[in-house]
Amino acid sequence: MDVSRFKEEVLPLKNKLFRFSLHIVKDEELAKDVVQESLIKVWEKRDELNQIQNLEAWCMQVTRNKSLDKLRSKHVKKTDLFEVELDTRKERDTPFVVTERGDLMKRIMDLIEDLPDRQREVMHLRDIEGYAYKEIADMLGIDINLVKTNLFRARRKLKESLMKVDAYGL
Known part of the structure; x- marks a missing residue:
């Protein structure tokens, strides 16, 4: 995949990826970071993208995994015992x-x-x-x-x- 194809096929997905990540991490700045990391990963795997049948689904999966990783990260854990969002x-x-x-x-x-x-x-x-x-x-x-x-x-x-x-x- 070259730069022009990346711009045509992957970059238009960034808003959808952002909304998906925001739904998971519930923080705009963190969701932006997740999307940026996801796009970097897609770019790094550009040589393997020809083997992927559904590029959008694969990008969503990458974003989901990155979002979940951020939630598990020590930097995102809730520090206030009174905040229980799953209740x-x-x-x-x-x-x-x-x-x-x-x-x-x-x-x-x-x-x-x-x-x-x-x-x-x-x-x-x-x-x-x-x-x-x-x-x-x-x-x-x-x-x-x-x-x-x-x-x-x-x-x-x-x-x-x-x-x-x-x-x-x-």
């Missing part, structure tokens, strides 16, 4: 349920703040930011086994504290 019950929740959920999240945040510094850092980096164990170890300058140990202890402490509150109302 479809929001419309049906009563004020009581909303208040209870808010109280629980406040309690969890307070319990996390009470953890020792290292455990709190590791838990935040792993469970909220979504970093891998190795990345956390490199960031904090500690052994990967220490990362796993601190994370285990933080989660156990959080679980025990929540169970204690639920069981005894403390």
Whole structure:
């Protein structure tokens, strides 16, 4: 595929690719990045495009994969525990349920703040930011086994504290 064919067949798809990516990632700037990366990948594979039967479908698949990769990326993870977009019950929740959920999240945040510094850092980096164990170890300058140990202890402490509150109302 040469430049003129690329301009004729692939570039007209960019708006459709953008809308598709935006639907997945829910962020305009991120969707623009995804489309740009997708078009670069298509251009890099230009020698193999003659073997592809449906170029548009293939471009959409590339965009879908890139969009999902961005969602899984550590840079896009939600950092606010209160943002739960997959919760479809929001419309049906009563004020009581909303208040209870808010109280629980406040309690969890307070319990996390009470953890020792290292455990709190590791838990935040792993469970909220979504970093891998190795990345956390490199960031904090500690052994990967220490990362796993601190994370285990933080989660156990959080679980025990929540169970204690639920069981005894403390």
